[in-house]
Amino acid sequence: MTTEAADARPPRRISLRRQAFLRLAGVTVLMAVGILLVGLNSFHTRQGREIAQKQAVTTAHYADLLPKVDTDWQEYAQRTRIRIELLRILETDGDARWAKLHSYLTAQGEFNDFPDLMILDAQEQVLFRYGNEAASIANPAPLRAAGWYVAPASNELYRVLATPLWLGKSGQGTLLLLRRLDNATLGDLAIPEVRLLLHVDGRTLAASRPGLAVFGDGRGFRSGLVSDVAPPVIQDSLPWPGQSGAPLLVIQREFIDSYPLPEFLMRPALAIVLVLALILLGLGTWLRRTVRRIESVTAAIEEYRRHGAPALAEQVMAPAHGAGDEVHDVGDALLSLMQSVDARDREQRAYLETLAMLEEAVLELDCDGVIQRASPGWQRLSRRDDAAVGRPLAEFLHPEDVGVLEALYLAFIRGEKEQGQARLRLSGGGAGQDQWVEARFVVRREADGSIGGSRGVLRDVTQTYLHEQQISHMALHDALTDLPNRVLLEDRIKVALLMARRSRNAVGICFIDLDHFKNVNDSLGHKAGDRLLVAFARRVRGLMRSGDTLARWGGDEFVLLLPELTSATDVREVLDKITEAFRAPVKQEDTEFVITFSIGVALFPGDADDVETLLSQADRALFYAKAQGRNQACLFGDIAAKSGGRKELYLQQKLADAVRNERIEAWFQPLIDARSGRCVGAEVLARWHDSEYGWVSPATFIPMAENLGVIRDLGRQIWLQALTAGQAWRAQGHHLRLAVNVSKRQLFSPYIAEQLLGELALHGMTPADVVLEITESVALLDAANTAEHLFALDRLGFRIAVDDFGTGYSSLSQLHELPADELKIDISFVRRINEPSGLSMVQAIIQLAGALNLETVAEGVEDAVTAARLIELGVDYLQGYHYAPPMSRHHFEEWMGAQARS
Numbered sequence: 066m067t068t069e070a071a072d073a074r075p076p077r078r079i080s081l082r083r084q085a086f087l088r089l090a091g092v093t094v095l096m097a098v099g100i101l102l103v104g105l106n107s108f109h110t111r112q113g114r115e116i117a118q119k120q121a122v123t124t125a126h127y128a129d130l131l132p133k134v135d136t137d138w139q140e141y142a143q144r145t146r147i148r149i150e151l152l153r154i155l156e157t158d159g160d161a162r163w164a165k166l167h168s169y170l171t172a173q174g175e176f177n178d179f180p181d182l183m184i185l186d187a188q189e190q191v192l193f194r195y196g197n198e199a200a201s202i203a204n205p206a207p208l209r210a211a212g213w214y215v216a217p218a219s220n221e222l223y224r225v226l227a228t229p230l231w232l233g234k235s236g237q238g239t240l241l242l243l244r245r246l247d248n249a250t251l252g253d254l255a256i257p258e259v260r261l262l263l264h265v266d267g268r269t270l271a272a273s274r275p276g277l278a279v280f281g282d283g284r285g286f287r288s289g290l291v292s293d294v295a296p297p298v299i300q301d302s303l304p305w306p307g308q309s310g311a312p313l314l315v316i317q318r319e320f321i322d323s324y325p326l327p328e329f330l331m332r333p334a335l336a337i338v339l340v341l342a343l344i345l346l347g348l349g350t351w352l353r354r355t356v357r358r359i360e361s362v363t364a365a366i367e368e369y370r371r372h373g374a375p376a377l378a379e380q381v382m383a384p385a386h387g388a389g390d391e392v393h394d395v396g397d398a399l400l401s402l403m404q405s406v407d408a409r410d411r412e413q414r415a416y417l418e419t420l421a422m423l424e425e426a427v428l429e430l431d432c433d434g435v436i437q438r439a440s441p442g443w444q445r446l447s448r449r450d451d452a453a454v455g456r457p458l459a460e461f462l463h464p465e466d467v468g469v470l471e472a473l474y475l476a477f478i479r480g481e482k483e484q485g486q487a488r489l490r491l492s493g494g495g496a497g498q499d500q501w502v503e504a505r506f507v508v509r510r511e512a513d514g515s516i517g518g519s520r521g522v523l524r525d526v527t528q529t530y531l532h533e534q535q536i537s538h539m540a541l542h543d544a545l546t547d548l549p550n551r552v553l554l555e556d557r558i559k560v561a562l563l564m565a566r567r568s569r570n571a572v573g574i575c576f577i578d579l580d581h582f583k584n585v586n587d588s589l590g591h592k593a594g595d596r597l598l599v600a601f602a603r604r605v606r607g608l609m610r611s612g613d614t615l616a617r618w619g620g621d622e623f624v625l626l627l628p629e630l631t632s633a634t635d636v637r638e639v640l641d642k643i644t645e646a647f648r649a650p651v652k653q654e655d656t657e658f659v660i661t662f663s664i665g666v667a668l669f670p671g672d673a674d675d676v677e678t679l680l681s682q683a684d685r686a687l688f689y690a691k692a693q694g695r696n697q698a699c700l701f702g703d704i705a706a707k708s709g710g711r712k713e714l715y716l717q718q719k720l721a722d723a724v725r726n727e728r729i730e731a732w733f734q735p736l737i738d739a740r741s742g743r744c745v746g747a748e749v750l751a752r753w754h755d756s757e758y759g760w761v762s763p764a765t766f767i768p769m770a771e772n773l774g775v776i777r778d779l780g781r782q783i784w785l786q787a788l789t790a791g792q793a794w795r796a797q798g799h800h801l802r803l804a805v806n807v808s809k810r811q812l813f814s815p816y817i818a819e820q821l822l823g824e825l826a827l828h829g830m831t832p833a834d835v836v837l838e839i840t841e842s843v844a845l846l847d848a849a850n851t852a853e854h855l856f857a858l859d860r861l862g863f864r865i866a867v868d869d870f871g872t873g874y875s876s877l878s879q880l881h882e883l884p885a886d887e888l889k890i891d892i893s894f895v896r897r898i899n900e901p902s903g904l905s906m907v908q909a910i911i912q913l914a915g916a917l918n919l920e921t922v923a924e925g926v927e928d929a930v931t932a933a934r935l936i937e938l939g940v941d942y943l944q945g946y947h948y949a950p951p952m953s954r955h956h957f958e959e960w961m962g963a964q965a966r967s
């Protein structure tokens with residue numbers, strides 16, 4: 066872990082409520098302590114001041130009093146002296162005078178304060194003593210000097226006052242008076258609350274009250290408050306006025322605080338309580354409310370996180386909106402955030418639900434093609450229950466298709482493509498059959514523009530794919546025998562010619578026509594005829610080499626392509642083999658048929674060197690073989706050498722005559738509107754009756770007319786007959802659309818558009834009344850050239866129909882490029898509508914036409930069941946024997962009349 070990450074560790078969580086409580090408590094405690102300290106401080110200041118004041122007052126009192134007392138005593142001593150002197154007792158001589166004095170003193174009651182006195186002469190000799198203490202003092206000199214005397218026996222203190230005294234004859238003496246300072250004396254001096262003590266040399270000699278002591282500490286006397294006694298005392302001292310050796314008066318004033326501490330602290334305490342109450346009331350309630358509001362925001366977020374309902378969260382958040390402040394704003398902002406998140410959530414859910422409904426699977430892949438996300442459609446599509454996420458998409462693909470995906474991815478990563486499509490097979494989906502999906506991938510980019518992978522939509526196209534496969538198979542194969550059809554055959558011939566040119570080998574093309582096959586059809590029915598054709602095809606195929614191709618040309622005609630022949634004898638061998646094989650009859654449901662056939666062969670490079678000529682030479686050889694009495698094979702080389710195909714030349718001659726003499730007739734076959742069941746038009750079909758050959762099929766004489774170069778004349782005759790008929794019908798009130806067949810050569814002839822337009826105008830009709838039918842093979846196989854002509858016709862307003870749709874099919878995509886209006890579903894499909902595969906084919910074609918916005922015509926409708934089916938499938942127009950065969954103009958008009966009557 067990086068240091069940044071470590072730094073980002075969230076701080077220890079302490080709830081707001083707790084923080085508020087702690088802070089409030091802290092402030093309260095600090096404030097209480099502060100107020101208390103300030104209170105104590107002012108208490109002590111005040112008390113100190115009181116003590117100092119009391120001490121000063123008391124001491125001053127005694128400083129004032131003591132000198133007065135002492136002076137009183139001095140005055141008293143003077144008065145005593147004066148009295149003694151006035152008595153003149155001492156002026157007499159002898160010792161009697163002392164007795165007289167003694168008596169006098171004893172008589173004087175007032176003498177109590179000074180119970181002891183001494184009289185000294187000028188030489189300091191004691192002349193007289195009075196009182197017990199005086200009697201014990203031997204030498205009065207030190208006393209007199211000190212002014213103080215401490216009786217050694219009784220420890221009593223005396224003030225010694227000296228005054229001169231006239232001794233008569235003895236001259237000037239001294240009177241010494243001793244004033245005792247005892248407890249009583251101090252008691253008298255003491256004022257209320259004050260105790261006094263006398264202290265001399267560390268000893269207390271008197272006290273105003275018994276039991277008193279001086280307070281001192283290690284160093285001596287303590288001045289100021291002595292609080293360790295009860296009651297506390299303010300102590301001070303004062304020396305007795307006079308000499309330096311005087312005793313010390315200790316003053317102890319009892320100190321009773323006028324304002325004791327508890328009482329003093331009452332006010333701060335009260336202040337604390339008051340402030341606390343104010344804080345709690347003012348700040349505390351606000352704080353609690355604010356915290357609750359903030360908590361409600363947190364709770365709302367938690368609620369939203371749990372249930373995802375903004376409405377519930379809003380209810381929980383109600384307290385936050387109790388005042389219009391920032392908390393309110395934060396709440397609002399959060400709410401709108403939740404609402405927008407919620408809206409986006411719902412939107413996303415809707416998208417996901419929609420995604421789940423889709424048939425398509427939506428995948429998200431990373432850069433390595435690993436599935437990151439898969440919509441529910443994936444499981445349906447892949448038909449697998451195992452988890453797809455985390456596995457490469459390639460694992461689900463057919464091994465052969467993995468490369469396709471890889472190539473697409475490579476193009477993405479190289480930046481060559483931003484999106485791409487691919488048709489892929491899924492593997493392992495069970496069901497045996499490959500499952501085809503169409504995948505569309507788009508590059509997915511990250512925010513920084515780099516490729517983050519791709520997003521893909523996968524659609525099941527198996528059905529479409531199978532349809533396509535089926536369509537393209539059917540397009541190239543004959544429906545009945547499943548043999549290659551003309552289109553595929555021509556393709557194979559081309560390839561064979563290419564190869565033969567390189568290998569210098571020969572190619573054989575054999576036209577095979579069953580003899581008298583029409584008889585089988587007529588006598589036993591189409592079904593039996595069809596079965597016989599299938600049996601014939603199967604037997605011939607059994608004889609072929611692997612490179613050979615047997616194709617159905619149409620009806621009872623087959624073409625056998627023999628590539629890589631070394632000589633003409635090779636062909637002979639093959640033909641002999643086939644003839645040999647059909648000596649045995651073909652069994653069909655109890656009936657045995659002996660099949661005989663005529664064969665016409667053309668060889669490359671001897672007879673011709675292009676496909677078209679080769680085919681027509683082989684056809685001529687066949688014609689020759691038939692003309693020779695059938696059941697034989699003819700090589701073109703042989704007949705060319707013999708007679709030049711005289712029979713065919715004869716028929717061509719007859720056709721040329723018929724066209725020149727305008728004996729080609731236009732017949733009409735009704736086109737029925739599927740919705741109304743009414744005839745809305747007619748297909749114009751050419752008919753030729755030859756005096757010798759009878760009715761010759763247009764399938765024979767139209768190609769012949771093209772070869773002879775008379776097709777334009779022939780076409781014009783048909784066209785004019787149709788216009789004349791159309792004009793007449795119009796006059797009678799029948800607005801019929803005329804569908805005219807246009808062959809390749811007609812289409813490519815110059816000025817056709819102008820010519821058609823001019824003739825239309827002469828007959829009072831417009832291009833919109835005409836449908837030009839171009840067979841699919843012509844329209845699509847040479848689309849580039851055809852398109853030009855078709856567009857010109859389309860621009861003029863002609864309707865264009867793609868005829869025989871489904872037989873010449875090569876590429877559906879080319880259909881887009883043609884200006885077609887209609888699709889004519891080929892007869893071969895309509896025939897097979899009662900089989901499931903045929904039904905799905907017709908369905909596919911109708912869907913395709915719908916997608917391309919083309920109308921559909923079903924031709925060859927021979928029965929009511931088929932007609933009903935087709936109508937149900939949504940075909941627009943119907944044509945066929947079920948409604949009416951092609952008819953001469955006369956018959957057609959009769960049919961119309963009958964139709965109108967019914």
Ligand code: C2E
Nearest residue numbers: 750751763764767783806807808925926927945946947951
């Ligand atoms: P097509 O254009 O496919 O014409 C339809 C063919 O189907 C006609 O054959 C018609 O007689 C036949 N038919 C109609 N209804 C049914 C049905 O219910 N069952 C069956 N089995 N057949 C039905 P037809 O008249 O022999 O014409 C053959 C082809 O000759 C035409 O095929 C068309 O390609 C060509 N053709 C005919 N008249 C002309 C023409 O005036 N000009 C050109 N250029 N070609 C023509």
Ligand code: CA
Nearest residue numbers: 748806838868
């Ligand atoms: Ca036609």
Ligand code: CA
Nearest residue numbers: 868869889924
């Ligand atoms: Ca047709």
